[in-house]
Amino acid sequence: MTLLADQWAGNSKHFWMRGEPPREPVVLDEASGIWHVYGYPEALEVLGDTGVYSSETARRFAPSGGEEFAEGNLFQLDPPDHRELRRLTAQAFTPRVVADLEPRVAEITHELIDRLQGRDGFDLVAELAYPLPIVVISELLGVPAGDYPLFKGWVDAMMAANGQYDPSDDPEKQAEDARPQLEASDRITDYLLEHTRERRKRGREDLLTRFVQAEVDGQRLTDHQIAKIGNLLLVAGHTTTAMLLANAVLCLDACPDQQALVRADRSLVPTMFEEVHRFMTPVSAVYRATGTDTELAGRHIPAERMVMVWCAAANRDARQFTDPHTFDVTRDPNPHLGFGRGIHFCIGAPLARLEGRVALDILLDRYPVLGLDPHRPPTFIPSHDLIGVQDLHVVAEPAEGRGGAR
Template sequence: MTSKTAPPRRPFHVDRGESLHAWLRHMRDHEPVYFDTTMNSWRVLRHADAVRVFSDWSTFSNDMHRVMPAQEFIDGNLSALDPPAHKNLRGLLSQGFTPRMLGPFGSRIESLVVEILDQVDDRGEFDLAADLAYQLPLNVISELLGVDREGREVLRRCSDAQLTLSTDDPTDGAFIQNREEAMREILDYLREHARERRARPRDDMISRLVHAEMDGRRLTETEIVNFSVLLLLAGHLTTMGLLGSMVACLDEHPDAMAQVRADRSLVPNAVEEVLRYLPPVPDAGRVTNRDVTLGGVTIPADQFILISLTSANWDERAYPDPARFDIHRKPNPQLAFTHGIHVCLGAHLARLEAKVALDVLLDRYPAWEVTGVDWYENNTICAPRRLTIAVERHG
């Protein structure tokens, strides 16, 4: 089914999502699965259908390269693999990325937040998007990977280039080529570091990945480099969106802000609700391995699918009153990190950064007010580009 109902153009950045969510609500009721000629893909809008797609990897493949122009960024890219290759590689990669390994890093994240805020301490107003939401995950990823100041600038240039890229058609060859060109410098930089860590390991993630072993298998250099870049893009840009949206949401909902201030045990709940309310990545892609019926529509094999996380996270069938920002929402089966075997490997780190950052902000500022906000006009990320806040300091 090809929908004849066109979505509003970039509505989120015009009216904070009112027209977008009204349209998505209509489509969930009447055309929950449809072919989008603009994006050259099948769109999936309901929560239950999204969970089915994410859970059934044998039908809905992560190997999207066969329906896209040739790409180099494949080996080591967990987001492009299916079992058994996915299981084996994830087992190796996760050795350097478990909650147990990252747990002690919480105190370092807190120090980084304090260091960043100290630099704006003389201002009564600052841009939280640029000064904290952008800087913190970039610094965290840099320290985890073990890159120096020079490498941090390379990471910054790669992230900045990704933020400028947007497309209506994710299968477009020019878009894919531009994206890979934007990654070229960081791929070359990390390849040199992987070679150096093989000879002289340090206490960082690249060293752990270089020397990780499972059933006699070790990661190749290309797998290590590509996973490190995936970690950069997923760990930096999505966490950037989460941090900015978290502050914006709490400012827009003062009752929730007051409750979190009064009871810090609500901080994790608040983070989960932000992930539901404004998922940093709006869509997730898959490819059909065979003909399949979904949402009453038959989708042929070898078709590109885009699951709308924005829509699934506001599906009335999964969430009572989804337009309400509710930090007490339980259960909250939000899909911001997707679901199933491909659930984001960096989800724990993103949640940790958001929780620590919010705790520090609440400790440091007894009050703040958002004085201006602009959003990235980008189809691939939902994040404030500018978020100025006026802060009150403790006497």
């Protein structure tokens, strides 16, 4: 994976991308006071113990606006609040709802590729990886197609702000860098709040209406909770899937032998998608805060300390994965942490897997020859906790006629 190693050579935070193991599984950054968790079993311990490692980081470390940020945000809640909200969300966002999307995902993928006819090169991020998941989740939520450009503007602003934000900075700079991201997120929430209130009056056949109607043990979601959940699905769902699709093409290009295996045996597409999530994990780190003094890997961590769990590094831990720095599309089992673990396991994982499987299968059908443009190397998202490309220019040779997912 020379290309990937070269691209990340200057980013010390993602040292595992160069095949370098951490000096210890748990490391304290003396300057910031943040504890970094790199090991797989240590990551499992943190993600699985909500009593010690709290997800309510905003309330603890941003008291001026933390509670408002956390309300309805599944990422920021601990039990029992998280359990109740998750149950209500899961009642509307069911496996059947996701499975029924497969024909539409295939249709959108074909439509996006059809627009590229006559072109022997294009930016895969701009033309497919980004628009596919945002169209899918927008249609699922039930928001107008004409408003997609609004989402792109808001999400682009959030991603740009994410590139500036670093939790190791002093609190004043953190607040300054986070402000544009929070403002863009608020715009999305306000937009979805308006649509949620409209669904209270007139329901439709969409996910927002299902959230409005969801009820467990007499409890219902509030309008603000629905808007926050919709925000989470819209932003986290489509950005992660977009990065996974682009990362998959990047990995296959860097490993021609693995691409040949997948093209010869399309049943490997699902396991390939999981391996991309392990090998080039889009959301490389998640955050927790210690509620009590604790010990992890023999290190004493005091209460009220920020903990960064580097899932991307844990996914390269040789104690868990054989040949962890080898991209292997046949790897099975593959218990990666790309979708998280425990109570915060990604609720959108089934949708991401469906989109990835269908889109990648169709892409390989439609383009028997597909590779990176040697004259336009990819650029990576400037972020401390995301691993993905901003653009991915490819050269492509289309098949005759219109292929289809197998």
